[in-house]
Amino acid sequence: MTDTDTGGQPHSDWALRPWVLGVLLALAGLLIHFAGDGDGPGTKVGWRAALIAFLFFGPIAFAFLVERERWKGPLAFALGAGVVMAGLAWRAVGGGDAYADPQFGFMAGVIATGLALPLYQAGFHRLRFRTPYRALHNVAWNDAISGAGALAFVGAAWIALALLSQLFLLLKIEFLRDLMREDWFGWTWSGATFGAALGVLRNELKILGTLQRVVMVVLSILGVPMALGLAVFLLAMIVSGPDVLWEATRSATPILLSCAAGAWVLANAIVRDSDEEASGNRLLRIAGLVLALCVFPLTVFAAVSLGTRVAQHGLSPERLWGLVSIAVACAYGLAWLVAVVRGWKGGKWMDRLRDANLHLAAGISVIALLLALPILDFGAVSASNQVARLESGKVSADDFDYTALRWDFGDAGRRALVKLADGKGDVAKFAKEAQAQKRRPYRYFTPREASNFTLRVQPADPALEKLVRDYLRTNPWSCNVNCVAIETGKANDGKRIVAIVQGVDFVQVTLPVVAKEPSKVLAAKAYEGPSLKAGSKVEIRDVQKRYIFVDGKPLDRPLDDD
Numbered sequence: 001m002t003d004t005d006t007g008g009q010p011h012s013d014w015a016l017r018p019w020v021l022g023v024l025l026a027l028a029g030l031l032i033h034f035a036g037d038g039d040g041p042g043t044k045v046g047w048r049a050a051l052i053a054f055l056f057f058g059p060i061a062f063a064f065l066v067e068r069e070r071w072k073g074p075l076a077f078a079l080g081a082g083v084v085m086a087g088l089a090w091r092a093v094g095g096g097d098a099y100a101d102p103q104f105g106f107m108a109g110v111i112a113t114g115l116a117l118p119l120y121q122a123g124f125h126r127l128r129f130r131t132p133y134r135a136l137h138n139v140a141w142n143d144a145i146s147g148a149g150a151l152a153f154v155g156a157a158w159i160a161l162a163l164l165s166q167l168f169l170l171l172k173i174e175f176l177r178d179l180m181r182e183d184w185f186g187w188t189w190s191g192a193t194f195g196a197a198l199g200v201l202r203n204e205l206k207i208l209g210t211l212q213r214v215v216m217v218v219l220s221i222l223g224v225p226m227a228l229g230l231a232v233f234l235l236a237m238i239v240s241g242p243d244v245l246w247e248a249t250r251s252a253t254p255i256l257l258s259c260a261a262g263a264w265v266l267a268n269a270i271v272r273d274s275d276e277e278a279s280g281n282r283l284l285r286i287a288g289l290v291l292a293l294c295v296f297p298l299t300v301f302a303a304v305s306l307g308t309r310v311a312q313h314g315l316s317p318e319r320l321w322g323l324v325s326i327a328v329a330c331a332y333g334l335a336w337l338v339a340v341v342r343g344w345k346g347g348k349w350m351d352r353l354r355d356a357n358l359h360l361a362a363g364i365s366v367i368a369l370l371l372a373l374p375i376l377d378f379g380a381v382s383a384s385n386q387v388a389r390l391e392s393g394k395v396s397a398d399d400f401d402y403t404a405l406r407w408d409f410g411d412a413g414r415r416a417l418v419k420l421a422d423g424k425g426d427v428a429k430f431a432k433e434a435q436a437q438k439r440r441p442y443r444y445f446t447p448r449e450a451s452n453f454t455l456r457v458q459p460a461d462p463a464l465e466k467l468v469r470d471y472l473r474t475n476p477w478s479c480n481v482n483c484v485a486i487e488t489g490k491a492n493d494g495k496r497i498v499a500i501v502q503g504v505d506f507v508q509v510t511l512p513v514v515a516k517e518p519s520k521v522l523a524a525k526a527y528e529g530p531s532l533k534a535g536s537k538v539e540i541r542d543v544q545k546r547y548i549f550v551d552g553k554p555l556d557r558p559l560d561d562d
Contacts, residue, residue, distance in 0.1 A: 014068045018199030021063045022192045028059040029191030033184040046094015053089035058082025061117060063198055064143060077120050081113050088372055100317040100379025100410035109372035115365035118143055124362060133354040136361065137273035141212045146201040153197035154190055161189070213277075219269035220284050226266050227290040230259065234297055253309075253322070256302035260295050260329055267291035267336075268357070271350045278350060292340055292353060296333030302326055314395070315385040317378040317409065324371060328364055335360055379410035387416050390427070397426040398469060402434035430473070455479060458486045458538055467511040468498060478507050484538045501538055 014020075035051040036043045043049055061081045065074030088109040092102035099105075119125075121143070122135040165176040179185050201208065270288030272278045279285065303326045310319055339352030383405060389395050402420070405413040420431035455472070457465045468485045472478055483502040491497055495510045547554035 013203050014199075015203075017068075017203055018196045020066075021195035021199040021202075023195070024059055025063060025195030025198075026188050026192035028055050029187035029189075030184060031055050033187040038183060044093065046090045049093035050086040050090035054082040054086040057085040057113060061113070063195060064117060064147075064202075065121065077116075081116070084369070084372075085109055085113060091374060097407070098411045099374075100377070100382065100408065100413070101321070104317070104321045104378075105372045105374075108368045112365050112368035112372060115361055115368070119362060119365060129359065129362070131358060133358050134273040136358060137354075138209065138212070141215075142205055142208050145208050145211060145215075146198055149201050150194045150197040154193045157189070157193040216269045216272055217279075219266055220279055220288075223266035223270050223291055224283060224287045226262060227287040227294070230263060230294040230298070231290055234294060237301070253302045253305040253326075256298050256305065257326070257329055260298040260302065260333065263291040263294050263298065264332065267295070267353070271353050273354070275350060289340065289349065292336045292349075296330070296337045299326065299329040299333040303330055314389045315382045316404065317382050320378040320382060328367070331364075332356075332360055377410070377412055379408075380412035383409045383413045383416040387420070390420075397430060398473065400427070400430070402430050402473075403437065403440070405431075406434040406437055407440040454482050456482075456484045458484060461487075464496065464498065464511075467496065468500065471509060471511055472500075475509075478502070478509075482536075484536070486538060486540065488540060 032041075032052050032055050035048055035055060037045075037048060039048075041049070041052055041056075043052065058078045058081060062074055062078035065077060067074070085106075088102075088106045091099065092106045095102055118136055118140040119131075121139040122131050124131045124136070161176070161180060165180055168174075168176050267288050270279060270284050270291070278288075306319065306322055306326055310323070313319075335356040336353055339356045340349045343349035343352035386395075386401070386405065386409075390397070390400050402417065405417040405420075407413075409416070414435075417431050417435060420427055421435055422428065423431075455465065455468065457468065464485065464487060478500045479502055483500055485498050485500050487496055488499050488508065489497040491510050495512065497508060498511050499506050499508045545558040547558055
């Protein structure tokens with residue numbers, strides 16, 4: 001039986017669908033195991049990563065699209081999606097460190113594919129912007145619910161299998177337990193259960209439609225307190241000024257974007273796919289309107305937050321991807337604001353929002369694909385910006401992040417580092433030190449800037465301060481906000497042993513550090529004690545303590561240490 005009330009596209013109840021999809025994805029999972037040569041998606045070989053991506057994304061796309069009478073178009077789409085994702089995976093893995101953050105490009109490809117899937121199901125490739133919004137809305141939600149349900153079934157299937165294996169172990173039968181430990185079986189079982197569950201759910205799209213409406217009702221109720229909270233927040237921020245955000249937290253950008261995304265989801269839950277389906281409750285409609293209007297100011301404040309950081313620290317590939325994300329969010333917010341204004345007089349603002357959703361989904365899918373392709377080199381843009389900041393004096397030679405050029409900006413960053421190393425003075429010296437690094441220095445914090453930490457050397461010693469700053473340039477985790485450096489002795493080779501104290505811990509290192517000889521960390525301790533603050537008194541004292549000895553060796557913790 002063919003049904004056309006499941007998103008506007010022909011859909012048939014296909015009894016063999018669970019079996020067909022189960023076998024298809026089981027085979028795909030088994031091939032993924034062999035393609036990864038036992039490492040699966042964690043492979044470090046480019047062509048293997050490409051093959052795994054093709055075997056993962058292609059079959060899954062086909063599973064969502066295939067119908068008993070309609071398989072040629074879905075197969076072509078699935079092959080195209082698999083080829084695109086294979087190319088991005090090869091670039092991300094096979095390119096090594098030649099590219100700056102290729103994982104972001106891969107994720108952009110995932111987003112493009114994820115948006116293209118419901119657009120294809122809704123017939124956008126034929127109807128273009130005449131595609132009924134109801135069709136796009138329904139297939140997107142059906143895909144989300146059926147995919148989530150299939151994943152939940154995979155988890156339940158593994159739990160059931162684990163219980164059975166334990167049951168058979170009571171009889172000393174270890175076959176099932178040993179089988180579960182085999183990687184090939186894990187991929188095959190997961191693929192089979194996901195495909196079978198997806199097949200069952202895709203045969204019940206009418207039931208999924210009912211579940212979709214239930215979800216919309218629940219989310220729309222949540223929209224009322226969310227709208228009230230966001231309105232109060234924006235009014236309070238207008239009164240107090242946005243500076244309070246940057247003073248209260250350094251995570252303003254993700255918080256604001258998360259709130260904007262939540263407002264977008266809840267507003268869509270209230271607006272739904274048509275005026276007939278939208279709630280007739282006046283309070284809910286007002287809440288939907290408030291949520292729609294809140295998206296734009298939230299995204300603008302997020303843009304200001306990230307822009308402030310870029311102005312302070314310059315561009316990096318991560319910040320450029322962040323700017324792209326915020327640009328997309330601002331585009332949604334602005335489009336919704338315009339939609340409300342244009343549809344206000346005739347009471348058609350919800351229709352305008354739906355049209356905006358359709359246009360934005362198509363546009364962002366194309367933009368995401370273009371960003372995923374190796375057209376724009378964010379590493380080259382970032383390297384050029386950072387070098388320009390250095391040359392203009394916005395950042396000093398001591399505080400410039402040479403390590404980022406060496407490791408984070410791809411080949412473009414290393415080319416810029418070569419030019420700096422060919423120069424003169426401290427810049428050339430520090431650039432050569434970065435070139436000599438054999439591995440990326442591990443760090444707990446992002447590179448610090450001279451403006452957000454203070455260093456005090458006790459007693460004052462300019463030579464020692466220079467040694468400490470040279471060390472902190474590539475070991476920024478050793479000093480955060482406030483720190484005190486104090487010399488504790490001399491090493492056998494004449495190097496100075498220095499304790500760098502911060503917060504409630506310290507690290508003890510030998511200085512100076514030469515380019516090809518990393519510093520030796522003699523001790524690193526963390527303890528409950530007074531936190532170091534600006535102006536805190538720091539001193540070294542000899543303290544006698546009792547220890548318990550075993551075979552002539554003391555235990556690590558003193559007997560009197562609480």
